[in-house]
Amino acid sequence: MDVVFRSIQGKLVVVYLLLIVVAMELASLYLMRELERSYIGKVQDDLHQSAQLLAGQLTNFFAGDRLDPEAVDQYMERWPGEVLVLDANGVVIGATARLSNREELLGLKFSHDDVSPAFFGNTNRRIGKEGSQRMAYEAVPITVADNVVGVIYLKDSLEEAYARLQDLRDILLVATLVAMASTVVLGVALARTITGPIRELTRTAALIAGGNFDQKIPVRSGDEIGQLAEMFNRMSRQLKETMSEIQDEKSQAEAILTHMADGLMALNRARRIIRLNPAAQRMFQIQELQALGRRPGELAEGSGLEEALEEAWDRNSALTRQIRLKDRVLQAYITPLTGEGRHSGGTVVVFHDITELERLESMRREFVANVSHELKTPLTTVKSYVETLLDGAADDPEVRDRFLRVVDGETERMARLVRDLLRLTQMDEGTLRWNVRPQDVGELVAETVGRLRVQADRKRLTVLCEVDPETPPALCDYDKIQQVVINLLANAIEFTPNGGQIRVSVAPEGADAVRVTIADTGIGIPAQDLPRIFERFYRVDKARSRSMGGTGLGLSIAKQIVELSGGAIAIASEVDRGTTVTFTLPAARTAEVRPS
Template sequence: MVKRYDPARELPRYQRLRWRLFASYLALILLTAGPPVVTFLLLERTVDEAVLTELRKVADVASHALEPHLGDMERLAHEVQRLREEADLRLTLVTADGRVRVDSHVEGPVDAVENHGTRPEVMQAMQSGRGDAIRWSATVQEPFAYSARRVELEGEEAVLRVALPYARLASRLEGLRASLFVALGLALLLGGLLSLLLSRRLTAPIAGLRLVAAELARGNYAVQVPEVPMGELRSLAESFEELKVQFRDKLQQVEEDKMLLITILGAMSEGVVVVDAASRVLLANPRALSLLGVEAVWSRDDVEGRLLLEMTRNPGINELVERTIRTGAPEQAEVSVSRGVVRQLAASCAPLQEQGMNRGAVLALYDLTQLRQLERVRQDFVANVSHELRTPIAAISGWAETLTAEDMDLPPFVARNLGRIHAHAGRLATLVEDLLALARVEAIGVEDVKQDVRLRRLVSEVLSALRESVEEKGHRVTVAVEDSAEVIRSDARAIEYMVRNLLENAVKYTPAGGRIEVRAALEEDGTYVMEVEDDGMGIESRHLPRIFERFYRIDKGRSRDVGGTGLGLSIVKHYATALGGTVEVRSELGQGSTFTVRLPESSPVRGESDQPS
C-alpha cells in the first residue's frame, strides 16, 4: 500500500533543506580551497626540483675541482674542507662498498661513520652515474639536499656526493605551509558559519510555509501564512495564502453540496445506496435503511464503510450490485426483504464509472409491497368475478341458442334480439375465458411439467378450427417449420394459446385474399423462434409500444366488430415471459405485421414430421 506523505511529520536531519544547503555551501568552499593547496604542493615540488638542479651543477663543479686530487687523500681532505668553508657545502667520498673515505662535516677519523652504501643517492649514482635526494641526514641530524656523481678513486669506482643544508628552505616552506593551512582553516570556519547562517535564513521561511501546509492538510484553514521578505519565496507565500482561501471556499462549497445532497436523499421516497468497487457502503439515505429494515439497528453514519451484504443481509441485492460492478452494465431485479416487515422491492443498479473504470455502483430501491398486494387483490377479484360470471353467461347463451333453434313462431324483432343476445353472450364468454387465462398465468405462471408439443400438428389443428373464416376471406396460409423445430418441449397450454391467439389475430385483421405465414426455427444458441406474419392493414408506429397492454385496442370500433377482447396479446406476452422468453412485433401501416416469439433454450426434440398444412 502506498504511504501518504504527512507534511507535519519531522524529517531526519540529513533530509532537511537547511543542512543540505549548508553541506552544499561547505562543499563549494572546500572546492574553492583546493586550488591553493594544489598550487602550494606544486610550488614545493618546483622548489625541490630547482634546488636539485642547482645542486647538480655544484656537484659537477666540485667534481672537476677535486678530480686532480683523488689520488692524494690528504690533499683531497684539505680541498674538501676548503670548499666547505667557501661554499658551505658538505662533500662526501664513498667507495663502492659504502665506506666513507672523506666527509667535510665529520671531524676526526671517518672510519666510525656508518656505511653509506644504502643511501638512495649513492645507490642511484653507482647504478646510473648520478643520483639525487632530499632527506634527513642521520649522520649530522638535519635535512640536506644531495646530488651524487660516480668517479674513479685509485682505479675503483666511487661516489662523490655534494650536499646543501635544506633546513632554512624547509623551515620557510613549513612556515608558508602552516600559514596557508591556518588561512584555509579560518576561511573554512568563517565560510561554514556564513553558510549556516545563510542556509537558516533561506530555509526559515520555507519551514514556516511547511508548517502552514501541515495545518492546511489537517483542515485548519484559519492558519496565518508568515511574512516572507524575499522575492520568490514571497510569491510562494502569496500563492499559499490564495490556496488557503480557495481550499476554504471549496470545502465550504463541498459541505454545502453534501448537506444539500443529504437533504435531497432524505426527502426521497426511494432508497439510494452508493457503494465502492469493493461493495463497501459510501452513502445510504434514510429511506434505504427503512426499506431494508435496518433503521432501528444502524444510522446513516454507522453503515458507511460496511460491506453491502453486512448491511442488507440479502444475497440477491448483493449479487445484483456485484454483477453491475463486474460487468459495468445496469441491472434490475425484484427482491424480497424479510428483516422486520416483509417487503417486495424493485432494485435498480447502475455503475459508477470514472475514465472507463468501474469505481462502484448506485443502487436504487423502490417499494413494490403495496402495488403487489393490490395486484393480488385485483387478480383475485378478476378470477372470482370471472368464475361467478361463467355460469349465468353460459345459461343466457344456452337459452338464447335454444329459443333460436326451436321451431317457434317468434316475431321477427324477437328473433333478431335473441340472436344478438346469443352473440353478446358468446363475446362475454370469450372475455371471461381470457380473464381467467390472464389471472391464471399471472398467479401461477406456466406448468412445471413439460410436454412434447408438435408445432406443425398444433398449427394444423388451429387452422382447422379457423377454416371457415380462412376460406370465407380467401386467405393463403403457409406453414414453414424446420425439422429441428418440429417438436418443442414446453408447457403445452401456453404454446397452444400463443399459436391460436396469433393466428386468430392474423385471420381477423388481414383483408380478404391476404397472405398469412407461420414459421418456426431453432437458432444455433438453442433459442426457439416462432413467427406469424401477415400482409394485412399493419399497425401505426405510435401504437407499437402499447400493443401488448391489456384492453389496449388500436381501433376500438373495428376490434368490437371482429370480436376482440383486448386481452389476447397481453396473455401471449405473459405466457412468453413466464417461459423465460420474449414476444415482439414489427409492423408498418399498410404493410402487414410480424409477431415473433423467442423461447431461450427451449430444448426442442426432433420427431417425425407431419405433412404440411
Template sequence: MSGIRYFRSIQVKLIIIYVLLILIAMQLIGVYFISTMKTSLTSNFTTNLNNQADVLASFAAEKLDARPELPSGDGQQTEEDLNSLVRNLFSVNEAEIQLIDASGKVLATSLSTHQEYVGKKNTSLAVSRALQGIRDNEEEVIDEDNVRKKIIAKPVVYDTKIVGAVYLVASMKELYSTVNRINRIFMSGMLIALGLTGVLGIVLAHTITNPIKGLTRQAAAVAEGRFDRQVPVLGDDEIGHLSEVFNNMTMRLRDALETNEEEKEKLSSVLANMSDGVIAADEQGTVIISNRRAEEMLGETCQGRKMSELLDMGEGQLAALLSGHESSSVIHRQQPDEDLDEVMRVTFTPIHRRDKGISGAIAVLQDVTEQERLEQSRREFVANVSHELRTPLTTIKSYTEALDDGAMEERELAQRFVGVIRNETERMIRLVTDLLHLSRLDSNQAPLRRQPTNVPDMLEEVADRFSFQLRKKSIRAEVKVENGIVNVLLDRDQIDQVLDNLVSNAIKYTLDGGRIEIAARMAEQSSIAISVKDTGIGISRKDLNRIFDRFYRVDKARSRNMGGTGLGLSIAREIVKAHGGSIALDSEPNVGTTVTVTLPALHEGGAAS
C-alpha cells in the first residue's frame, strides 16, 4: 500500500510528466530526424547512381551505335573497351553495372563474377522500359540474401536513336547501416537525456514538493491543535506566497479558536453557575446541552432526552415552538414530605441560525417555588392579620353597640362588656406590638445589645417568672445547667422574650401535673444549647415544618382562647437568627415537645469559648 501511495505522490507524478514530455518530444524529433535523414541519404544515393548512369550512357552511346557496323575484330575490341569503361568509370561499392544493346543483350558487366551474363539477354522490366525510351526506371528489391538493392535502368540514346541501355544494381546495405548507426546514436542520446531529465525532475519536483510537504505537516499540526509552528518561506514564488498566507491563516485561526475557546469557557461558566436551568434542543427536540442546575431541578439526566418528555410538553406545543413562536408555561412537580409542590416557570425561545431558519429551541427553567411559597405566605399573612383583627374588632363593635343600646344602664352588665372590650383591645395591642417587633427584626431595625449574661441566673429567673402559672397547673419545673457555662454575651431582653415564649407555650400545652425542664449545655463548634422540654400534648409531624410560620397554630381555637397571636415562635426564630444561632423543635404527640435554641458562646472580647 505504501508503494502504491508513493506512486500517487505529486513528486513521482511530476517526474513521470517530465520524463514523458521529454520522451514524446525526443520520439517526435527522432522520427522526423531519422525520416528526413533516411530520405536525404536515399535521395543522394539515388542521385549519385543516376548521375553515374547518365555519364556512362553518354560515353557508351557512340560505341553502342557503331558496334553493329564494325568487323568482328573491331567488335571484339569495342566490347573490351566497354568492359574497361564499366569497370573504371563506375565507383559505387557492391554495385553492378551492365551495358545492354538495343536487343537487350548484355555487352559488359562490372562484376567479374558475372561474366557469364555477357551475351545473354537481360529480361528485367526496368531494362525493357529503358529500351522503350522511358528514363525513370527505378525500383528497390530485396535479394535472396535479404539485402536491399537499388535498380536503375537508363536508355542510351545516340542522335535520338535508342542504341542500348545502362542497367545498374547497387546495394543499399551501407546506407541502411548508416541510418541504423544514426538511430543507435539517437537512442543513446535519448536515454542519456531521459536520465538527466529524471535527475533534474527529481531535483525540481523536490523543490516543489518539499514546501508542499511542509504545508501538509503544518496543516496536520493545525488539525491537532498545535499552532506554534510556522511553515518556512523558501522563496518569493507562488509556493512562498502560499506559505506566507498559510502562516497568516494559522495565526488568525489560532486567535479565532482562542477567542472561541474563551467564549466557550465563559458560556460554560455562566451556564454552570446560573441559578436558572438551561436546556437546548435541536430541531428534532432532542436535548443537546443542559447545565447542572437544570438536571438538579428536573432530578434526572437531560442529555439525549426529548424535551417534550422532560418538561411534560405536548407535541403541538413543541411544534409551535420550533415554528418560531416564543412561549412560557408553569410546571408543578409534587414533592414528597412537602405541602407545597415544586413550581417551575419555563420560558421557551427558538434558536435561529443564519440561512437555516429555526434549528432548535432553548428552555430556561426558573424555580419559583420560593416565590410561590412567599406569595402564599403573604396571602396567608394578610388573611391571618385580617382575621386576627376582625375578630376583636367585631367583638368590640358588638359590645359597643350593646352598650349604646342600653346596656350601660345596667352597671354589672356594662362592667362585664367593658371588660370584654378591654381584653379585646389588649389582644389587638399585643398583635400589633408583635407585628411591629417582627417588622423591626425583618428590616434589621432592632440591633442587638449584647452584654455578659449569667446563663444559670437567666434560666432561674425565667422559671421564677412563671412560678404562679406552674403552681396553678401543678407543673413541676426543673432547671439544669452544665458545668462550665457561666457568662455569655447575649441581648438579655430579647433572649428573655424567646425563653418566655417557649416556657409559656410549654405551660399552655402541658396538662396539669406535668413536668417542664429548662436546660443549658455546651454544643458543637463552641456554642451553647438552651432547651425547653415539656411533657405536653405534643405536635403532629405534619405540623412540624410549619410551626415557625407566622400566624400558624396547631389548634387555632385553643391558641386564640389562650391569648396567643400565633407570632411567638416566628419572633423567637428571628431573634435567634439575629444572634447567629438556630432554633429546632422536636415533638411527639402525647409524649411531649423539646425546643432547642443554639447560640454562639461569645465572651467579652468577641471570642468564642
C-alpha cells in the first residue's frame, strides 16, 4: 500500500476514487434523506387525508350533543387500517377490525399523549415504534360547529416505505461500487497518460545521471508533458555540451598539473593535503596516496613550510617563502583561498625548484671570486715589480732582468687564464669551431707525451705510453682532444712526486668507442673532493695548485671538450696512491660527424 501511495499513478487513482466516493456518498445522503422525507410524508399525508375523510363521515353520526357509539362502531368496523374513534370524553366508541384488541378497547377510556392535543382542536402526528415496527401516528379532532365532539386516532406501518428506501440504498451502493470500479479503470488509464511520459523522463534522467547524455525523449503531445519532454531534451543537449566542455577543461587542467615542472600542493579547509601533482611528489619523494590526508609539515619537517603556511593563514593573503629540503631548495608560493564556495578555506601551494639556480648562483659568486682572485695575485705582483723598476731598480741589469722575467711569467699566467675563460665561454655559447674527422688517437697521445717529455724528465718521472693496435680511429677534433690530453698529462706530471710513474694507454671501448686512460702514482685526491673536481676554479690544494701556475680550469675544459665530442670522462683517486683519469671518444666507423 505504501508503494502505491508513493507513485503518482497510485495517488491519482486514489484521488479520483475518493472524489467519486465522496460525491456518491453526498448525493446518496441527500437523495435518501429526500426520499425518506417523501415516503414518510406520503404515508403521513395518506393518514391525514383518511382522518379528514373519516372525520367528515363521522359527523353524520352526531346526534344531540354527542356521537352515536353504535353507529360509529358499526361504521368503523368496515374501515381499513388501524383506527380508534374517541368521544369527547376520551372513551373508545369505535375501532377498525384490523385491531387485534378491538373488543378490549371498546368502551375504555383511552388516555395517550398523542390524542391530548386533538381534544383541543389540534391535529397531532408522530412517528414511533411498536416493538420492532416503525409506525406513523396521527390524532385528528372531530368538530361540529367548531366544537370538538371526538377524536380520530390513526396509525400505519412505515416498514413498506423503509423497505423501498433500503432497496434504493442497495441500488445506490451498487451504483457507487460500479462507479468506483469504473473510476479505478479510467483513473489508471488516465494516470498512465500522465505517468507514462514521467516514467520515461525518470528513466532518461537516470541514464543521464549515469553519464549517458545521448538520450532523447519522444515528444508525443503539445501539452505540458510534451513541453516538459522538449525542455528536457534541450536540457540534455546543453548538459552534454557543458559536460564536454568541463571534461575538456578538466583534462587540460589535469594535463597541466601532471606535466608542469612546478610542484603543486592543495590543502582543504582542515589544512590537510588533498592533491599532490607528480612534480611535487618528486620534490618531496612521496606518492600522492601516501600524502593524502596528512599535514604539509609531515612531508618536510624542519623545512620552514609549516611556519610559512601558518603565516599565510594568519595574514589571510598570498606570500612567498623559500624552504629547504634535504637536497633541494624550493620557492613556495602560498595562496589561501577565500570566499563562500565549497573550496573556501583551502590553500594552494606552488613549489618552484630553485636548487639549480641556487647552485648556479653560488657557482657564479664563486667564479667571480676566483677570477678576481686569480687576476688580483698576478696583477699585484706585476704592479709591485713595475713600481720597483720605476723607482730605480731598472738601473741594475741583473735585478731588471729578474723582475721582467717575473712580470712576463705573471702576464703569461693571466693570458692563459683569459684564453681558458674565452674557450669555456665559446663552448658554453656554442660558438667554438670544430674540425671533426677520423683521428688516430694513439698517434695523438704519443705526440702529446713527446711534447711533455721534458717536464717529466725534470722530475725523473717514468712515462709509459701503450696503444692497442686494434684501436679504431676516433671521430674528433685533433687539436681540442690534444688539449685534453695535455691538460690531463700536465696535471699528472705536476702532482706526481719525483721518481713516480705515469701510464698512458689507448684501447678500444667496445665496438663503438675509444678509451684513453692516464694513471699516475701522485698525491691523489681526497674522496670528498672528487664530486667537485671538474668544477671551474676548484682546487684540492689551492695554495699548492696556484704556486704551480694552474688556473683551476684545466679539468673543466677537458670535461666540456670530451662531452661536446660525444664522449664521457671519469676520475678515480686515492690519497698518496695516485689518480686515474679515463675518457672515451666515439669510434669513427659508427659515430656521426658533428657540425662545426
